[in-house]
Amino acid sequence: MVCSHIEPDGDSIGSQLAMASLLEDMNKEAVIVNQDAVPCRYRFLDPHGAVGDKLPEGFSPDTAVVLDCSHLSRLGKVEDLIHPQIMVITIDHHHAVPQPGDPAYLDPKASSTAELLVNLIHELQMPMGPLRAGQLYAALFSDPGGFRFPNTTAKSLSVAAELALEGADPHVVAAQILEQRTESSLRLLSRALGKLEMYEDGRVVLVSLADEDFQQCGACAEDAEGIVDFLVTMRECSVGLLLRQAPEHIIKVNIRTRGKIKANRIAETMGGGGHPNADGYRARGNVGQARERALQEIRRWL
Numbered sequence: 697m698v699c700s701h702i703e704p705d706g707d708s709i710g711s712q713l714a715m716a717s718l719l720e721d722m723n724k725e726a727v728i729v730n731q732d733a734v735p736c737r738y739r740f741l742d743p744h745g746a747v748g749d750k751l752p753e754g755f756s757p758d759t760a761v762v763l764d765c766s767h768l769s770r771l772g773k774v775e776d777l778i779h780p781q782i783m784v785i786t787i788d789h790h791h792a793v794p795q796p797g798d799p800a801y802l803d804p805k806a807s808s809t810a811e812l813l814v815n816l817i818h819e820l821q822m823p824m825g826p827l828r829a830g831q832l833y834a835a836l837f838s839d840p841g842g843f844r845f846p847n848t849t850a851k852s853l854s855v856a857a858e859l860a861l862e863g864a865d866p867h868v869v870a871a872q873i874l875e876q877r878t879e880s881s882l883r884l885l886s887r888a889l890g891k892l893e894m895y896e897d898g899r900v901v902l903v904s905l906a907d908e909d910f911q912q913c914g915a916c917a918e919d920a921e922g923i924v925d926f927l928v929t930m931r932e933c934s935v936g937l938l939l940r941q942a943p944e945h946i947i948k949v950n951i952r953t954r955g956k957i958k959a960n961r962i963a964e965t966m967g968g969g970g971h972p973n974a975d976g977y978r979a980r981g982n983v984g985q986a987r988e989r990a991l992q993e994i995r996r997w998l
């Protein structure tokens with residue numbers, strides 16, 4: 697089984713699809729399992745619905761390939777499928793915690809998990825092929841925010857060029873990932889921009905969205921994607937924060953940062969921890985409490 701973190705992103709989905717097809721080419725039966733569904737913007741990568749949320753009846757994996765996931769707890773419910781007798785292969789570009797005694801391929805200097813998979817394909821002397829090239833290109837493109845974040849490196853761009861030569865279409869991938877907004881997501885963005893809160897002379901820009909904001913825009917949770925990225929484009933801003941009410945007194949906090957301040961440093965102390973520029977965590981309580989705690993933590997790092 698090939699699994700990745702809760703709320704999977706482009707690097708998760710693209711890398712998982714490429715890994716599963718690689719395993720199949722090696723005559724291994726591979727199933728992709730994630731707790732959460734493929735976000736709309738990455739569904740073009742999985743037209744046949746290969747990414748599932750449970751194992752098929754009678755399928756008992758002997759190996760779990762865990763991609764782009766810094767800790768098994770980040771698998772959510774999928775962690776329960778990993779019995780002690782299952783070998784866990786960890787492949788990640790975060791500071792991941794591998795299972796003791798099990799194989800791992802970790803490189804925190806790599807731009808993305810996809811970049812590591814390209815290296816692995818070379819090492820195994822397996823063919824790339826246009827399908828895998830497209831999946832891996834999408835992952836490689838999306839993790840550094842469309843080649844904008846600091847993890848955009850000469851190496852990742854040269855891997856991107858290689859994947860384009862192998863048949864990935866950069867224009868199609870960018871258009872699918874960045875230019876497929878729904879009306880409801882635009883309405884939600886407009887509502888969010890109407891609720892801007894500035895702190896620390898604009899170095900922190902915050903928006904909190906309640907259930908009624910989503911309802912009145914006809915928006916779903918996924919429509920909030922990209923709002924926090926928009927906040928951090930303001931000239932003075934170092935930290936963009938989006939607080940979203942979720943059921944059961946949970947507030948989902950999304951953080952984007954730029955400059956010296958690191959989103960994962962802020963998120964780590966609150967139980968998150970992942971990307972240096974884009975991270976998140978879940979807080980208990982109401983929006984006011986979540987806002988205060990987040991601002992308190994951010995002021996330590998500003």
Ligand SMILES: [Mn+2]
Pocket residue numbers: 707708764789808809839
């Ligand atoms: Mn990643």
